[in-house]
Amino acid sequence: MKKNQKFGFIAILVLLASFASSASATYSLPADRSVTWQGNVGVSGDIPNRTTVCKTLSPSGGDDAAAIQSAITACPAEQVVKLNAGTFIVKSQIKLKSKITLKGEGMGKTIIKGAAGMTGKSVLTIGTGWSFGTPFNIKSGLSKGSVVITVAAPHNWVVGDVIVVDQLNNPLGDPPVTNVGNGPSVPNWTGRSGGTRSLGQMIKVTKVPTTTSAELEIPLYWNYNSSLSPQATKISGLIQKAGVEDLTVDNNDSANIGQTDASGGTITINAAENSWLYRVEGIKSWESLLRIQAAYRNTIRSCKFHEVSSNTYIAETKQRGYGVTWYYFASGNLFENNQLYHFGGNFFTSGQFSGNVVAYNSIKNSVIDPTSANFTRQMLLNHGAHAMMNLYESNDMDARIASDFYWGTSSHNTFFRNRVKNVAGKTGGVWLVDLIKNSYYFNFVGNVLGVVGVETAYEQDGVTLTGKKSVYRFGYEQDGDGSPTGNDSKVRQVTLRHANWSSITDPVGPLKGAAGIMWNGSDDRTLPTSFYLTAKPTWWGNGAWPAIGPDLNPMTNDIPAISLNTTPITPTTPTIPTTPTPTPTSVGCNTLTFVSGFTNPVSVDANVTYNMSCDYGLGNINSIKANNDLGSCSFAGFVGTAATFTCNAGIAGTRVNTCSLISGTTANTCAQTNQINTVAVGSAPVAVTYSLVNFTNLNSDWLKTVTSPADVNQDGNVNARDLGIMMSNWK
Structure with missing residues (x-):
């Protein structure tokens, strides 16, 4: 090839790339499928940096619970109870109060260790419960995006009160909303009124214009229906502005069946707003390591949660041992830059869970259930009615992302820039995305799904399952359902999929089944960096941001949560260690x-x-x-x-x-x-020369038409670096 011909090809490619970039606007989610997460999640104004220490404690060698609790009780507002390095043994639950911080010297350095036989439903808790006031029927302001509501009678609310807005379930609606799933009973904990009000949100009152109206901090997430008796109810008893930082909570010796209570866990956030866990390690779950409920605008950031109790396999029918579970009433929370591993189920929502952001977390390596060692556990699971309008962004996880129908329905949840891979050696539940019946209006945008050569099917919907590893499974009844009978075809039809790279694509699509990016028609092809952040967060460090996406080269980079743990992580055996995992x-x-x-x-x-x-x-x-x-x-x-x-x-x-x-x-x-x-x-580079056929192959790969040896430097991407190597070694 002549020199001017060679650079002519390059000029054409550059021109095409520039045109594609300039012609495409930045993609945004349809307004009816999303809410404004930016500025509306996590502690308002972010986690405060409190520096005034009211009391400093060191381990006594005996039961330190009373000393820690006394220091918390006596600490003035906006100050810190400081725990020096060492192991603090506690025989009773530590309870935080509003407007103070409990702070150690670092994960693994300051350890609060529950003693065998300790009392209380958790080792440490922010909040101990809540109560509801009088429910008021909402007369106006019911539309999605409204920030003012009017109720039918004087409410007696004041600025700063938190209310729950909800409505009656409607199993025949679009989407259906019900707490009657395919589980063995009807749960009464998915919402108010015995679970019959499973769709709703928590919101703070910011202004009281009249005795029957209120202005709201966050716009309504939903178009509430006047025929479904929408109501607003004050929720009282929430702890405010309390934080735990820089310590480990060790439940190895204290794990017990009492922690299976509806408000129990190793660590609990049980009625709190604008509170936080920051750089906290939690070790060993009996049922839930971190249980969160009645939670508004809390932040859990840069934490590490891991291990289940070996007793879980005896007492909990070999299915429990959860990492993080969210029960009813949770809105505007931010779960960010955390690491979860070695749980039977890593991240579950079970109840009214709305408008939250789960982002930049490493969620991997489930515990091996001895009764189903080859079955893939869910990493993220909507498990009870009715999770809606939540954002899952840039998480790095093993399969599966799932939404089941066990305790009811869910809808309108968004997955953006996540990395999901099937677990090696698993033969059951091998679906990267698994949306069970009645899981409607989910959004998957800009994700990186699967590994070339691992998945053998793009989607499975209304067919008999034969063990194929697939990118998507849609509309089946439950985990064990492999029959097309009763399949809910609407699940696939109303799922929005755009700009996702997958290891295998639709065989009748433009890529004819080859790995690549699938687009949603003419939707804009330039992706935003984030759906909730305006810039790289201060805690991120020097790594690439965004870290995951088909528009990046490489498509996947390490997120900071990966480095929260330096221990080699593998799925555990049924015998769980009884001591903390050393770092x-x-x-x-x-x-x-x-x-x-x-x-x-x-x-x-x-x-x-x-x-x-x-x-x-x-x-x-x-x-x-x-x-x-x-x-x-x-x-x-x-x-x-x-x-x-x-x-x-x-x-x-x-x-x-x-x-x-x-x-x-x-x-x-x-x-x-x-x-x-x-x-x-x-080894040193091998001397290789290139010709027109290599350049043709490179063009073909860029146009996504064939697979060829165009990946010259074998980095898994075909790009300008490969072209540069060819040009410098032309014959």
Whole structure:
């Protein structure tokens, strides 16, 4: 090819890319499928930085519960009860009060440890319960977006009161709203009036213009129907502006069946507003590690929750051991930058859950249920009526995202820029997205779903299930239902899917089943960075933001929550450890030498991060081996003819047994060495030249028509870097 022809091709490609970029407006969700999350979730004004210490405590060696509780009770507003490093044994529940902070010296440094036989429904709680006032029928202001309501009689509310707005269930509506699902009973805890008011929201009163009206802090999420008796009711008893920071709550010894109570858990937020958990670790769940209910505008950020009690398998029919569970009355909360692992179910909503944001969390590695070890547990699950208008953004998780019909319905929930992968070795429940019957008007936008070669079906809807791993499953009755009989076809029909990359696509679509991005007709193809943030958050650090999306290169980057834990994480066995999981010291990578015959990548690009997966031998820890993602191993330059990679994670006192460089779809085995704190060494680039056929293949890949060897540097993407390598090695 002549030189001017070569650059002519490049000019055409650049022109096409520029035109596509300028011609597309930024995508926004349909107004009837979403609410304004920006500025309306989490602690108003964000978590305050309190610095005045009212009392400092150190562990006594005995029962410290009374000393901690006395300090909390005596602490003036806006001040801090400081817990020094060490283990504080408590034999009774610690209860926070409004407007104070309980603060330690860091996760794993300051530990509140429940004692065996301790009393109370949790080790630590923000709030101990609530009560309802008189319900008032709403006469006007019922439309979605309204910030003023008028009720039928004088309400006696004042500025700062929190009310619940709800209406009667309507199982025949569009969408249907009901707490009568396919579970064994009808739950009375999904809303007021015995669960018959499962759709609604909590809102704060900001102004009282008249005795029968109120101005609201957050616009209404829903078009409430006057024929369904919409009401507003004051909810009293909420703790305000209380926080827990920088400590570990250890439930290893204190886990007991009393924590299965409706208001129980290892940690509970049980009637609170504008309160928070920040950099808090929770260890061991009997039923729920963190249970949240009657919660308005709270923030849970940068926390780490993990492990279930081994007794769970005996007392809870091998199905419990939850991470975070949200029960009725939860609106405007922010669950952000947390890590959850080793639970039977990681994140469940069961009741009136509306207008919340769940974002930038690492949710992985479920406990292995010994009765169904090959079945995929749900990572995110709507499990009771009626979750609506919630945003799940940029979470990195194992399958499944699910919405079931066990305790009723849910609708109008949005999933944006999430990374979801099937769990290796699982043969049941292998669906990345699983929307059961009556789960209507869900939105999936800009997600990265699956791994090429793992999923074998794009969607399953109204067919007999045969064990295929699929991206979507729509409209079935429940987990065990594999029959098309009674399938709810409307679930698929009203699900909005746009700009999602998936490992396999619709076989009759434009990609003819190949991996790629599926668009929703002519909808705008430029994605916003976030649906609730205006800029990269201050806690993010130096990593790429946004971190996940089909519009990025690479499409997936580590979110900060990944680094909240440095322990190699694998699904646990049925025997759960009875002591806290130790946090090893991060020391860097072991030395890895590629075996002979390794010739890829043909060129090493200093701008590309090469991800490495390794199998750690944990030495004398019962000879257990644990798979772990090292995180990022980035190109560091050449030493002689060898390419070097610097890795940023590792475990002290361990060595690497095997490892693979994941490069496109090629996995190359590495040899074992025993050195630590050095870099991985690879082979030098292979001298390769390129011609017109390679350039044609590159064009084809960019146009998503074929798969070819155009991924020259084998980073899993076909882009300008591959073109540059070709151009510099032209023959």
